[in-house]
Amino acid sequence: MTSTTLGQKVVSPVAAGDTVAAQIKSRSRPALMWRALRRDKAAVVSIGILVFLTLVAVFAPLLAPYDPLDGDASQRLEGIGTPGHLLGLDGQGRDILSRLIYGGRYSLTVAVLPVLAAAPIALLIGMFAGYFGGRTGNAVMRVLDVLFAFPVVLLAIAIAAVLGPGLANVMLAIGITMVPYMARVVYTATVQESAKEYVEAARAAGATQAQILRQQLMPNVMSPLVVYGTSLCGLMIVLAAGLSFLGVGVTPPAPDWGVMTSDGRSVLLEGYGHVATIPGLVILVAALAFNLIGDGIRDALDPHKQTS
Amino acid sequence: MAGYLARRAGSMILVLLGVSVLVFLIMQLVPGDPVRTMLGPTATAESIAAVRADLGLDQPLVQQYVSYLGGLLQGDLNTSLTMAQPVAEIVFPKLGNTIILAAGALVICLVIGVPLGVLAATRQYSLFDRGAMFLSLAGASVPVYWAALVVISIFALKLGWLPTSGMYDVREPGGLGDLLRHLVLPAATAAVVPTAVIARLTRSVMVEALQQDHIRMLRANGVPERQIVWKHALRNALPPIVNIVGLQVGYLLGGVIFIEVVFSWPGLGGQLYTSITSNDMPIIQAGVLFIALVFVVVNLIADIVVALLDPRTREAVG
């Protein structure tokens, strides 16, 4: 392209449209993100739901009307709306509401903690491979490719099966499964960001590799990781409960929502649908809430969406 | 084409080698001794040692891997620890059943997911769009095992329209019709999540496709909107859609474990579950390996299709 190309903007006539963007950009990113997220009704409601579920789990002993493990065989399988048992009772006569309330302690932890733990590891791997690139970076990504050859659910089940059931083992299985996926998100973002001017500028200004990585790249790489991680929490709630459902996760009689769904399966054929349906619905709602928040954050970070 | 294929096949073989190493290693980490499990608590130390030697389990790890891989390449997948039957005889028919289930689900995904995404994209921000996108986000959050139970209790138990489980009728197993009747519920359930994911992706790539300059040129030339959307924009959006469909096959192959367990579908996923419960390592190894193999091959095909779809890369490929 020659310098005489038409339409090229030479003497900074700030395109009028850009002014809008510029005015909006002048605020800091987290503040802006929060502002945009707050306007997203679905995300706000979702945050509310998750806060509620968390508080309920934390204060379970105060809130639960019955012992989650102790059943009353005489009332087994009574349905929704049974006096004193809002959501009915399961096959062993345990109060379903009480089990749900306690269940959050397992189901939420088992999904969220591994994602939180996997994040820094993924950040390290992804940024290393993305920033230094070359042969080492490539080799790291090829190793990850091997892991991508396994469907997520299968890999998690296989690892969980090998480790054996139990709370810590499920979390380990989920964490291991997630690292490569999160690392790939970080890797892609790092490669993209590294090519940008500000990194070049920092390098020219004599910043060390560590400074560039920590101060320049990290904040920009974090955004996609946060978006991805939030949605992953949703997926992992479903997956973790699924492992428990298959008997390779949290072990009964712990009132994990997946264990509860599994308990309900055997009585479903006898016509008692509520035992399995209710905990499954809670899993769905919690997962959907995470996904809506993830979507909300993504939109809030998307410069194109802010003006509309 | 040959060069591209060779390159892709080469990297696929590397990945598959990695997969075999990984599967092999994971199984070494299993706590407990499979031979002891196999022979039961009354086995003597001598008989255990004999069986170990027989299975080659007393050799160094690398050598075990090499002979494992050698067997693999000759189609020898060892013998099941619990069923006294060659693993290959168990695994292959089951893999076939799983592929039937996954293919059924995939058809549903494509028939519903793609049009839904296209329609939502053309009505961006409308009530329909918002509704469809909320529903598909909810769909993507559905726990399949739960959905399977709900579907059984409604369509099989309450309404009695379709069978609750199995692949053929037990009393009079017969033909394609019987298979299809048994396939509907599990396939539809397995399809929920991938349909939702495909719909969401289709919408976003279609929104992008519809913003391209040449779409404006088509409008300026009076081309009807329907033709613009379904002929031009969809054609432009197809490569990423094919890619995501390839990835969703992976989801299906994993997710069918739940489906096969709940619907008692005689597939590889259900078999894996049973073998996990009974600690039957050779079957688990083979099952995981073959699912990974199918997944890798499907994605290779998807990549080739994508390259063929785009005239700009078609030359490089073909």
Added chain:
Amino acid sequence: MTEPLLRVENLQTHFASELGTIKAVDGVSFDIPRGGILGMVGESGSGKSVTGLSILRLLGSRNATIAGGRILFRGEDLLQKSEAEMRAIRGGSISMVFQNAMTSLDPFFRVGEQLVEVLRLHQGLSKKEAREKALNALELVRIPDPVAKLKSYPHQLSGGQRQRVVVALALACEPDLLIADEPTTALDATVQKQIIELLQEINQELGTAILMVTHDMGVVAHMCRTVAVMYAGRIVEHGDVADVLRTPQHPYTRGLMASVPRLRTEAAGEGHVRQRLYQIGGSAPLPLRLTDGCAFAPRCPEVGPECWEVDPPTVASGAGQEAVCHRRAEEKAAMAGVAQHVGA
């Protein structure tokens, strides 16, 4: 006086935005006679593209509305037409060529397929007839080896060839009016010149009228008879090219001319000097029009107090040349006073 091919009357095109209503086109009026070429210049964001898109009702985005005015094409108001009627007009009797040559063709379809699609749509031709006409269209835009090009995909063509195909696509159905929105952006200088010459030849051979949106005063001098200068959604000066270039009236146009020194001397002559606008201090305002007054006031060297508060009037000077400016109105009034005085 014969009816013009296109008459735009007091066109108002607005965008709803967070900051208020953007009046991207705010009371624009102009005529294009049959076979005529109107040049439209103005800096980025002044509303040239929006004007062109409004004529074809192609604004598309949800926040856009044509809030007022009339667009008379062969005497009929396009704003009153149904969407189906508009589709027949688009590409049939009015075509548009866009800013981005490189991306105006669908990368997934062959050049021939894209031409045939439009031809069959508007002229109901058989496949065979359409293919022949497609070939004619490629010959019209003087593409080398047109038979082979019919089978090419866009990425197999050079930038200049692609733009020729875009022009062929626009002209395939022999429209009466071509809206060319900076049709040579992103092409290199020689190719630009060729495309401009092509458009000129087409204008002469087929009698296709052209609305030529451009940044290039050289192009205006070279191919247009009349020119309209846009600023912040309004036409601030309008007239015969020779008059406007030689004796610009509006301070904005004068600024443009002053920043293109060679043009003034060469405009009437050999022309085709490649120079750009925009070399004026300050930047284009967003046409929000929160208050009355002249939008150019913040950058105007001749600004006076009334400019900030009162919309400037339109002042005619000579044969059809008009400018919208308080200063010119004042001068004219003074002149009239003098004339009266002398006359008395």
